[in-house]
Amino acid sequence: MSTHSDHESANHTTDGGPERGGEPDRGPRATAVNAPRKRRERRRGSPSRDSLPPPTTPKEEHGTPSGSGTPLSRRRLLGTASAAGAGGLVLGAAGGAWGHAAAQNEPPAALTSLGSADVAFHGTHQAGIVTPAQAHGHLVAFDLVSGAGRRQAAALLRRWSDAARRMMAGEPPSGGERDTGIALDAGPSSLTVTFGFGRTFFTRTGMKKELPRQLAPLPDFSADALDKERSDGDLWVQIGADDALVAFHALRALQREAAGVARLRWQMSGFNRSPGATDRPRTVRNLMGQVDGSNNPKTTDDDFAERVFVPSSGEPSWMAGGSFVVQRRIRMLLDSWDERALGEQERVIGRRKSDGAPLTGGHEHTAPDLDKRGKDGLPVIAADAHVRVAAPETNGGAAMLRRPFSFHDGFRDDGAPDAGLLFLAWQADPLRGFVPVQRKLDRGDALSDFLRHEASGLFAVPGGPARGEYVGQRLLEG
Ligand SMILES: C=CC1=C(C)c2cc3[nH]c(cc4nc(cc5[nH]c(cc1n2)c(C)c5CCC(=O)O)C(CCC(=O)O)=C4C)c(C)c3C=C
Numbered sequence: 001m002s003t004h005s006d007h008e009s010a011n012h013t014t015d016g017g018p019e020r021g022g023e024p025d026r027g028p029r030a031t032a033v034n035a036p037r038k039r040r041e042r043r044r045g046s047p048s049r050d051s052l053p054p055p056t057t058p059k060e061e062h063g064t065p066s067g068s069g070t071p072l073s074r075r076r077l078l079g080t081a082s083a084a085g086a087g088g089l090v091l092g093a094a095g096g097a098w099g100h101a102a103a104q105n106e107p108p109a110a111l112t113s114l115g116s117a118d119v120a121f122h123g124t125h126q127a128g129i130v131t132p133a134q135a136h137g138h139l140v141a142f143d144l145v146s147g148a149g150r151r152q153a154a155a156l157l158r159r160w161s162d163a164a165r166r167m168m169a170g171e172p173p174s175g176g177e178r179d180t181g182i183a184l185d186a187g188p189s190s191l192t193v194t195f196g197f198g199r200t201f202f203t204r205t206g207m208k209k210e211l212p213r214q215l216a217p218l219p220d221f222s223a224d225a226l227d228k229e230r231s232d233g234d235l236w237v238q239i240g241a242d243d244a245l246v247a248f249h250a251l252r253a254l255q256r257e258a259a260g261v262a263r264l265r266w267q268m269s270g271f272n273r274s275p276g277a278t279d280r281p282r283t284v285r286n287l288m289g290q291v292d293g294s295n296n297p298k299t300t301d302d303d304f305a306e307r308v309f310v311p312s313s314g315e316p317s318w319m320a321g322g323s324f325v326v327q328r329r330i331r332m333l334l335d336s337w338d339e340r341a342l343g344e345q346e347r348v349i350g351r352r353k354s355d356g357a358p359l360t361g362g363h364e365h366t367a368p369d370l371d372k373r374g375k376d377g378l379p380v381i382a383a384d385a386h387v388r389v390a391a392p393e394t395n396g397g398a399a400m401l402r403r404p405f406s407f408h409d410g411f412r413d414d415g416a417p418d419a420g421l422l423f424l425a426w427q428a429d430p431l432r433g434f435v436p437v438q439r440k441l442d443r444g445d446a447l448s449d450f451l452r453h454e455a456s457g458l459f460a461v462p463g464g465p466a467r468g469e470y471v472g473q474r475l476l477e478g
């Protein structure tokens, strides 16, 4: 299977990559002015994004062209403003705030690349898996209400998909009449919405025959202290965006669409470093201060697709192009961790804290040398170091794509932060990814002294929708 889906090209190519799409309503003017903007978006994450002009004020960006009677979509307006800002184009939009500025020959200031970056909704895989993790995330599970079955679920997925497609393009969710307006002044901000199905969905909808074997319940691990009410669920949604209001807007819109069909079971919110916060794009740090994600499978690896996605010939057939996600709420015992000396913290992981390089030398992306011994004859990367115990080499090749969000939900009664990692692991089959690795970590990982697994879920995330399709259609109408 190709690893070059629409989503990857949206996020991992530079100028000249394949075009993305998904917005049926662009006129020729918007198409012309969007070209420079698209090129700039594709540099998302590259150093050049930080040298872009500063953000405009909302007032400068918005307006309704007089006489049209239709508000410009947020996306169109931003595209117009950024192209004009970059190229000094004079466009034919008469009237409105922007038209006035153009007529006065005052180039409107461009929005930052952060707001204008968008991710394609359609493609082989759903967005939000290989998309670089955004600064803000919401993870939500819903249960179908009693009386709601396959038909109602199908209608909900159709509505959710339509809303997601629109919002990811920077438009209001359903034509705008009932929109909350929360994201009105912002661009798509790399919004992604990803949908999945939990094991219970198949019994509730009478589709047991379609239950993937990969959704077998996860085994119990000795260190688990799971809260059932914050675990599992019929339907799962992951929302990510580089703007907090855009992310909340999407969450709220989807919750409203679910009314009468599905009830919120649990919700968790997380965050990552904001784009532009570092001198150059760098691997994110977690709340223990470690560089986290260095040795993730890369989309350019030969076996990336095989590890992460169900192949087109895979079973069940409705999961072609899909993936299985394991979510764990892992609280970090930060008071205890932060007391440890740097050397001990590094020994626990097997990597340097400053730059994420393995203790065996080199830089962040140098492969750890698990055979190397020090002058004392002991392995430089300790027998119970996290990277040794978790490495594919010590787990029969088991691997997963880790794409977590950090969380902080206030402080506990003892004053310790209720904070940690919303761990998300993506794989073609959890039995060849998360399960064997977690079994091993559960037995002998030095890091586990500082962690508490508090909630868990496993969800089937179907492939991305083709144009005109909704997510899960192949399951619900197959
Ligand atoms: C079952 C899988 C894993 C859980 C649960 C897990 C929790 C967890 N990990 C960190 C911090 C780091 N993990 C790192 C590497 C790493 N972790 C896993 C798996 C799980 N981690 C794997 C497969 C790997 C890669 C190992 C390798 O091939 O080298 C690292 C090192 C940097 C990196 O490669 O990302 C850190 C740091 C925390 C804090 C945590 C729970 C809260």
Ligand SMILES: [Fe+2]
Residues within 6 Å of the ligand: 386, 390
């Ligand atoms: Fe890890």
